[in-house]
Amino acid sequence: MTNTRSGVSVGRPDRTADVRRRLPRAVVHELGEEEPLDEVVAAAVSREEAPRVLAILGGDGSVSRAAHLARRHDLELLVLPQGTFNHFARSIGVADVDAGLEAYFSGAVRPIAVAEVTVDDRDPITVLNAVSVGAYPEMLAERERRTSLGKWIGGAVAAWRALHDAHAVGIVRGGRRASVWSVFVGVGRNDPDRIAMMQRATLDDPVVDVRIHHARGTRMRAVASLAFGRRSILVLRTVRLMPPASDFERIVSADIDLEVRAGSAPDIYVHDGELEQVGQDGFRLRVSAIDQGLRVYLPGR
Template sequence: MDRFWRLFSGAADHGVLWFAVAGVLVALGKPRAAMRGVVSLGVASLVANVVGKQLVGGDRPTLTSIPIARRLDRSPTSPSFPSGHTASAVAFATGVALDAPAAGAVLAPLAAAVGYSRLHTGAHWFSDVVGGAAIGASAATLVKAAGPALRRIRPASRRDEPTANAAELPVLARGAGAFIVVNPGSGAGLGRPDARSLLGERLPEARVYELQSGDDIATLVREQLGSAEPPRALGVSGGDGTVSAMAHEARLAGLPLLVLPGGTFNHFAKAVGVDSAEAALDAFEAGAGRRVDVAELRLPGGRDGDAVTRTVLNTSSVGIYPAFVAERERHEGRWGKPLAAVIAAVRVVRKSTPIELEVDGRPRTIWSVFVGVDRYYPLTVAPIERRRLDDGVLDVRILDAGRRPKTRGAVALAFGGRTDSFVARLPFLQGPPAVDGFTAEVLSLRSRGDDPGYAHDGEASTTTPGDAIELRILPTALAVYAPVSSP
């Protein structure tokens, strides 16, 4: 039993036990309770170690009165009052209980056992444990009182959709004057209706082309624009990568774009309110749409020495972010998104190294740079949701690599800036915030070491021509057929 209590007390060092319990709670579908527990632990640890020990402190029990078999392998040397282990344990258990009472009841004996282990091993006096418990319970109560800061960000609804940039677009009866490209390889196996059959029924006079291996969308569109009857609208059925390629040509030609969601995720289609191919065709037949923001990605060093440009509809990134998203999505079906994010963050950070970049001319050592078209939510380094189409800014999230890059990097990548701000106050992970977020109209990135590659709209590249890229917001630069809700 002496050996058990020594090992149990050690398992709670640096909150390791409670972070593991938080992961279990997330896996059981209680991410909010886990987050409240972790935040409460961070506050309690800060108060106990930075305030309590400095103001009260005191000597620890004399080890000569403690049997050798019960002593810790490494005796603590910090001041005795209060017990930081007990403060963290009670804070976590209480924080969880305030959100999920049943889970808190299960954790209460575990927290009590941590407090007892500090007495059994001679690390603290009884008064230290009582003081730590009081601090932990108070910290959880304060975090509960500050509940608005921990509430989930409300998902966007149709009422949140902007209407200021609604546009009347050409009504092309039966599809006459529309050139539509269908990518049959997008979203394979998802059981969606065949886009070609649907187009044949509703837009029988549209020119529909099925992409073949080796086809280039830019070449196809330019051939149509040079024909005797150039198209008055462009359309595409496919995933975000295919849609992005067609959107680039539509923007350059000044033509409206019809988007039929045909990929796995269809982030852009969802952002503009097109949930299905039928909804897109309804908007097309009514001439309903809106003008939306996009970004221009410039890559120096094309074949002719001129800059290569791409149109970004959703996001662009450099570093480990694309690998993190791919790994997270690989585990989402089995574990759910919160726990999948933890697994992905640990795996990706563990096998990666920070990269050296110049961000707007400033040298930085980072894990990744995420750039969203308009503002994204939640406030993490790996946001999920875009709520507006007309913010007119780039949303930049940079995951810095600091003194403890792998630990802090994984925490920030999985849980975001709010959790990282609390983790940064823990004695063993102190340092500036790992997540740096800001908005800009233009952003330049240049590699100072190995080429990190880049990604945009689900398409990744392992090389960056000229080792530099520039992103610029283009407000309301693309017209899209989409349902427009009433003000």
């Protein structure tokens, strides 16, 4: 599958023709506007000669959806990164489309840990990198309202708005209430100095690494905590904009179960960069680690 819209905003060339050339026996389907990926994959696996590999040419959101469908239909996943950040692709060592194709030709398939997020009584959704509630989903929603500006400019405007409009979220965990700026739930153990865990650090660790940012500081520090680049974090820490360690709670567990209280924030959350609307009355969010939950092509090691 190819999502040719991924990466367009940062000027990346469409690599669909290269994929067709290097995989001449593959059935390549270019997703149309609003075309459901799940229906396309379901139709493919129902054919007499059903595929055993699902390849996805796209960004983090497309890769996440493809991973969920690969698990549903018992397929191997081939990641061909074509997005803005490509967090999961970088985690598995696939720097670009060519590296992904080389991984396929080498036949290096390996099971890795993933997670599943369940909201209320809905069906679980596969998670590759992280789930978040609070300040980051709000900022992402603000950015998506400004898609005409592009991701980078829209993101800058969204961050500026967050400095003025971000508000604390009420959560309940294990019967305890808390007011927080954000909650990040990463797949596998991650760098203890990071708060915004957009990219996973391990592949085989069947746990979730939770960072709860309690609402004890300013909006400025709440927004600063969303930095995920090492250099950005270092600069913000140097100028003392990053919140102190005492504002954070870390939990490493097989799962996390919490309630986002009604009226405390917009009923939205993010998984792997995908924004999800969940209703108007608060919601229950559960994230569970799944050992060896996905078979994926990795570069030869």
